[in-house]
Amino acid sequence: DVKVTQSSRYLVKRTGEKVFLECVQDMDHENMFWYRQDPGLGLRLIYFSYDVKMKEKGDIPEGYSVSREKKERFSLILESASTNQTSMYLCASRPGQGRFRTEAFFGQGTRLTVV
Amino acid sequence: QQQVKQSPQSLIVQKGGISIINCAYENTAFDYFPWYQQFPGKGPALLIAIRPDVSEKKEGRFTISFNKSAKQFSLHIMDSQPGDSATYFCAASYRAGGTSYGKLTFGQGTILTVHP
Numbered sequence: 001d002v003k004v005t006q007s008s009r010y011l012v013k014r015t016g017e018k019v020f021l022e023c024v025q026d027m028d029h030e031n032m033f034w035y036r037q038d039p040g041l042g043l044r045l046i047y048f049s050y051d052v053k054m055k056e057k058g059d060i061p062e063g064y065s066v067s068r069e070k071k072e073r074f075s076l077i078l079e080s081a082s083t084n085q086t087s088m089y090l091c092a093s094r095p096g097q098g099r100f101r102t103e104a105f106f107g108q109g110t111r112l113t114v115v
Numbered sequence: 116q117q118q119v120k121q122s123p124q125s126l127i128v129q130k131g132g133i134s135i136i137n138c139a140y141e142n143t144a145f146d147y148f149p150w151y152q153q154f155p156g157k158g159p160a161l162l163i164a165i166r167p168d169v170s171e172k173k174e175g176r177f178t179i180s181f182n183k184s185a186k187q188f189s190l191h192i193m194d195s196q197p198g199d200s201a202t203y204f205c206a207a208s209y210r211a212g213g214t215s216y217g218k219l220t221f222g223q224g225t226i227l228t229v230h231p
Contacts, residue, residue, distance in 0.1 A: 004158070030217070031217035031218075033218075033219070035221070040124060040223060040224075041223060042121065042204060042221050042222050042223035042224040043159070043204060043221035043224070044221075045218065045219075045220065045221075048217070048218050050217050056218070058218075059220075090158055090159070092158075092219075094217055094219070096217045101146075101147040101164070101166065101208065103149070103161040103164075104149075104151075104161070104219055106158030106159050106160065107158050108156070108157060108158050109157075109158055
């Protein structure tokens with residue numbers, strides 16, 4: 001079974017802290033994604049990586065950065081956490097390299113609360 | 116800007132009824148349209164998907180209808196069951212070519228409640 005594992009289910013951080021959310025996938029997928037999920041807004045793409053060290057901004061990248069040093073790991077960084085970044089964060093992976101129309105696999109999500 | 120618009124935001128259906136969720140898109144570069152199902156406390160999981168050269172795809176009680184000229188697609192759940200209660204997301208993906216082809220863009224989600 002494909003597995004996408006997010007390092008924490010729940011996190012509480014203080015305003016101004018630097019926050020790291022980690023995601024690991026075990027299926028050798030080229031594409032990895034970070035989404036945030038908010039009621040009524042659906043899943044909004046923060047950042048997308050299509051290869052090691054390659055990244056592309058999604059729809060809402062402001063206040064976030066990402067790192068992909070190894071193929072299996074994709075990290076989301078909140079440089080200075082703010083209360084409006086309180087949300088559910090979902091990591092996903094998907095095959096690439098010419099294989100399109102493929103399934104994306106999601107982690108369980110990290111519920112981040114910034115106080 | 117939301118490139119995929121989904122409605123309704125919530126839907127209540129009686130057991131045995133038909134649930135219908137609609138999505139619309141603008142970008143003609145999309146060429147793969149999946150639906151994802153999410154239960155509470157879980158990540159979304161693929162339910163069913165369609166390509167734009169097909170007008171309908173059926174898997175069990177779930178059917179996608181696709182209207183390319185209108186740039187709309189919909190999910191129909193026949194004989195809805197309480198176990199279908201979940202959040203449903205439509206999505207769209209770009210055709211191959213360029214780095215963006217792996218990217219998935221989601222709609223706003225529909226919370227479906229099926230009453231027994």
